[in-house]
Amino acid sequence: GDSVTQMEGPVTLSEEAFLTINCTYTATGYPSLFWYVQYPGEGLQLLLKATKADDKGSNKGFEATYRKETTSFHLEKGSVQVSDSAVYFCALGPGGSYIPTFGRGTSLIVHP
Amino acid sequence: DAGITQSPRYKITETGRQVTLMCHQTWSHSYMFWYRQDLGHGLRLIYYSAAADITDKGEVPDGYVVSRSKTENFPLTLESATRSQTSVYFCASIGGGGIAEAFFGQGTRLTVV
Numbered sequence: 001g002d003s004v005t006q007m008e009g010p011v012t013l014s015e016e017a018f019l020t021i022n023c024t025y026t027a028t029g030y031p032s033l034f035w036y037v038q039y040p041g042e043g044l045q046l047l048l049k050a051t052k053a054d055d056k057g058s059n060k061g062f063e064a065t066y067r068k069e070t071t072s073f074h075l076e077k078g079s080v081q082v083s084d085s086a087v088y089f090c091a092l093g094p095g096g097s098y099i100p101t102f103g104r105g106t107s108l109i110v111h112p
Numbered sequence: 113d114a115g116i117t118q119s120p121r122y123k124i125t126e127t128g129r130q131v132t133l134m135c136h137q138t139w140s141h142s143y144m145f146w147y148r149q150d151l152g153h154g155l156r157l158i159y160y161s162a163a164a165d166i167t168d169k170g171e172v173p174d175g176y177v178v179s180r181s182k183t184e185n186f187p188l189t190l191e192s193a194t195r196s197q198t199s200v201y202f203c204a205s206i207g208g209g210g211i212a213e214a215f216f217g218q219g220t221r222l223t224v225v
Contacts, residue, residue, distance in 0.1 A: 006126075032212045036214075043202055043217050044202070046213050049212075098208065099170075100212075100214050101152070102154060
């Protein structure tokens with residue numbers, strides 16, 4: 001079945017550091033790919049998405065490129081801020097059953 | 113207000129009691145989901161629904177019951193709460209028709225004592 005693997009956290013960075021959170025997937029067909037962010041005490045919200053190979057999703061300085069050849073969708077940001085501290089979830093789909101597949105989440109902690 | 117809302121935000125209940133968590137969405141989205149979030153487990157799907165009166169089990173359905181008599185509401189009931197059901201519960205919806213983004217509620221933090 002479909003699955004998403006993302007790097008375990010927590011990822012701890014200093015403000016203005018470069019961020020990469022790795023995400024790889026296994027899926028049949030050509031799913032849409034998503035990154036969701038969960039701030040403390042809140043639900044998940046969409047950060048960015050890409051719907052086909054080589055698409056780049058971007059939002060709030062974050063970027064991710066849909067790489068079909070490596071089945072990856074790594075999240076990057078050039079200069080993180082304290083306010084980016086959150087849990088980030090990579091996700092697939094949904095597929096034909098309309099059930100999205102989520103990774104386990106990666107906690108990001110940014111220190112001043 | 114448009115969106116997806118959960119109630120209550122916080123709930124403490126005793127072992128053995130029945131408790132219902134509410135979820136309401138204003139978009140008439142077809143698909144709705146209940147997840148629980150626990151440290152070390154990420155999000156785990158409890159139940160989902162493709163439309164009114166159509167529900168199905170997810171990964172961890174035991175001890176939970178759902179209903180969906182109206183498109184906009186998807187309540188989750190713990191029939192006899194246990195301490196292992198202490199968790200944060202999230203409701204989500206997806207529109208269908210090519211709208212693949214999931215919209216989440218704010219969550220309900222449930223503690224079973």
